[in-house]
Amino acid sequence: MTNPRRTLRGCAWLIGVWLCACGDAPIGAPSTGGVPGGGIGGAPVGGSAGAMVVDPVAGGAGGAGGMIVPPAGAGGAGGTTAGTGGAGGMMTAPPSGPVSFHKDIRPLIEARCLGCHIDGGSGPFPLDSWEKVDPLKSAVVAAVKSRKMPPWLADSTDCTKTRGDQRLTDAQLALFTEWEATSFPLGNEADFVALGEPPAREIGEPNLIIKARTPHQLSPGREYYACEQVDTRIEVDTWVTAMDIIPENPEFVHHAIVSVGGGSCSALGTTAENIYSYRPGSRTLIFEEGDALLLPAGSVIAIQFHYNTRFAAFGASLPTDSSAYRLWTLPAGQKPQRAIARMPHHDLFITIPVNAVDQKEGGSTGIGSEYAQPGAEIIGISPHMHYLGQTFKETLEKGDGTSVCLVDIPDWNQDWQLDYFYDPADYIPVSWGDTVVQECVYSNRAEDQGRDPEGNLFTPMTTRFGEDTRQEMCLGYIWFRYPLAGTQ
Numbered sequence: 504m505t506n507p508r509r510t511l512r513g514c515a516w517l518i519g520v521w522l523c524a525c526g527d528a529p530i531g532a533p534s535t536g537g538v539p540g541g542g543i544g545g546a547p548v549g550g551s552a553g554a555m556v557v558d559p560v561a562g563g564a565g566g567a568g569g570m571i572v573p574p575a576g577a578g579g580a581g582g583t584t585a586g587t588g589g590a591g592g593m594m595t596a597p598p599s600g601p602v603s604f605h606k607d608i609r610p611l612i613e614a615r616c617l618g619c620h621i622d623g624g625s626g627p628f629p630l631d632s633w634e635k636v637d638p639l640k641s642a643v644v645a646a647v648k649s650r651k652m653p654p655w656l657a658d659s660t661d662c663t664k665t666r667g668d669q670r671l672t673d674a675q676l677a678l679f680t681e682w683e684a685t686s687f688p689l690g691n692e693a694d695f696v697a698l699g700e701p702p703a704r705e706i707g708e709p710n711l712i713i714k715a716r717t718p719h720q721l722s723p724g725r726e727y728y729a730c731e732q733v734d735t736r737i738e739v740d741t742w743v744t745a746m747d748i749i750p751e752n753p754e755f756v757h758h759a760i761v762s763v764g765g766g767s768c769s770a771l772g773t774t775a776e777n778i779y780s781y782r783p784g785s786r787t788l789i790f791e792e793g794d795a796l797l798l799p800a801g802s803v804i805a806i807q808f809h810y811n812t813r814f815a816a817f818g819a820s821l822p823t824d825s826s827a828y829r830l831w832t833l834p835a836g837q838k839p840q841r842a843i844a845r846m847p848h849h850d851l852f853i854t855i856p857v858n859a860v861d862q863k864e865g866g867s868t869g870i871g872s873e874y875a876q877p878g879a880e881i882i883g884i885s886p887h888m889h890y891l892g893q894t895f896k897e898t899l900e901k902g903d904g905t906s907v908c909l910v911d912i913p914d915w916n917q918d919w920q921l922d923y924f925y926d927p928a929d930y931i932p933v934s935w936g937d938t939v940v941q942e943c944v945y946s947n948r949a950e951d952q953g954r955d956p957e958g959n960l961f962t963p964m965t966t967r968f969g970e971d972t973r974q975e976m977c978l979g980y981i982w983f984r985y986p987l988a989g990t991q
């Protein structure tokens with residue numbers, strides 16, 4: 504396949520948003536390498552209308568209006584290039600000689616912590632040198648031993664292996680324990696060997712960058728949802744091969760959710776569906792070569808931001824935020840070999856009384872024929888619960904009586920709503936008649952509660968199904984792919 508770079512042919516100012524028209528598309532142009540924190544977006548260029556038009560939603564629900572801008576020049580908003588297939592099989596060579604920082608700990612910190620714990624990253628402090636690790640070494644070991652860090656909730660021990668698994672192996676955990684027990688030796692810098700991480704598939708620069716036209720002024724000292732939404736309407740069928748959100752202020756963007764189909768900040772109660780969520784440490788979601796997700800003509804895209812500015816210095820003046828949703832798409836008119844689809848399924852009948860401990864909810868859902876198409880496979884799963892969630896598990900029960908574990912989260916954490924994908928070799932064939940069984944476990948004691956914008960624990964209350972974070976959900980999105988007729 505040749506991959507002509509998309510030329511953005513024209514944008515015009517119309518009804519409060521930029522209307523852009525794009526020429527032929529671009530997937531696969533070699534990346535020129537991103538500059539983290541580099542300028543996102545840029546001024547729309549003038550010119551004549553082309554093949555793909557992105558249009559505003561008339562009277563969008565009070566958002567800031569949409570702004571579609573061409574990607575910045577080479578290297579504009581990059582820096583997050585690792586795909587869903589991040590760290591593959593890691594080495595865990597048995598330690599030779601005494602455990603030391605340089606030989607054993609630093610390679611793990613560099614591979615598993617610096618994605619967030621660097622200056623300007625989402626982690627609360629940098630860990631990118633011995634000087635920075637030294638005063639925090641006990642906290643580092645504690646966070647690793649408790650498996651609080653690095654954040655990766657899915658445990659593959661008895662379940663389908665998740666791709667890019669960030670969890671440390673037991674042998675790697677043992678290195679931290681041993682390092683602490685021997686009083687944190689520094690070791691010899693010459694012994695440092697970086698861990699090899701498989702590179703992500705090259706996808707070049709995004710075709711479309713969507714962001715609010717009016718940057719959001721961050722409000723200090725609290726945690727809040729800004730329905731700072733960007734409503735845009737896609738006017739032609741658009742096949743998405745990769746997407747991400749680049750937060751302009753990673754330290755304050757707690758998460759962001761992109762939904763399609765409803766034109767509202769929230770996906771529930773409308774026909775909208777979440778298609779992408781950003782969390783600190785999120786990487787670019789890159790589908791396999793030949794796979795793409797359809798945004799049908801007429802789709803409305805909305806982005807909801809959840810900001811957390813509680814940790815900003817008192818009295819600090821905060822910046823504005825203009826985080827960007829970036830899309831890589833196939834050229835107009837080109838179909839992928841396989842379509843990606845996401846099936847939401849949830850338990851709507853949750854009631855969790857105050858002081859409940861380990862209350863089980865969930866149920867089973869048949870996989871509809873729109874997903875269980877001939878040749879369909881499950882490629883991943885995105886679990887979702889709120890603060891009271893303790894554990895989450897999903898299993899595929901096949902018509903032939905066998906079952907496959909889709910995800911197993913033994914210690915749920917509301918802060919880390921991650922997407923879990925499998926290696927293509929582990930994709931799970933699925934047929935009509937198969938069902939997915941969900942098991943969500945909740946507790947509703949004082950210590951299980953979320954926190955209010957000032958950081959105080961909420962008072963427990965009877966909690967039912969609801970989208971508000973004070974209510975609960977037992978929601979899974981199963982990701983499928985299936986061959987498209989006529990494209991093989």
Ligand code: HEC
Nearest residue numbers: 612615616618619625626627642643646652653654783784
């Ligand atoms: C995906 C981003 C991300 C990665 C990767 C990550 N951290 Fe963190 N870390 C955070 C954030 C955000 C916080 C603050 C919120 C919290 O405590 O959950 C944090 C908090 C911490 C804390 C304070 C813990 C506490 O109990 O207050 C330590 C220590 C820490 N990280 C160490 C590490 C180490 C060591 C690694 C690698 C093994 C790592 N982190 C990987 C984002 C990350």
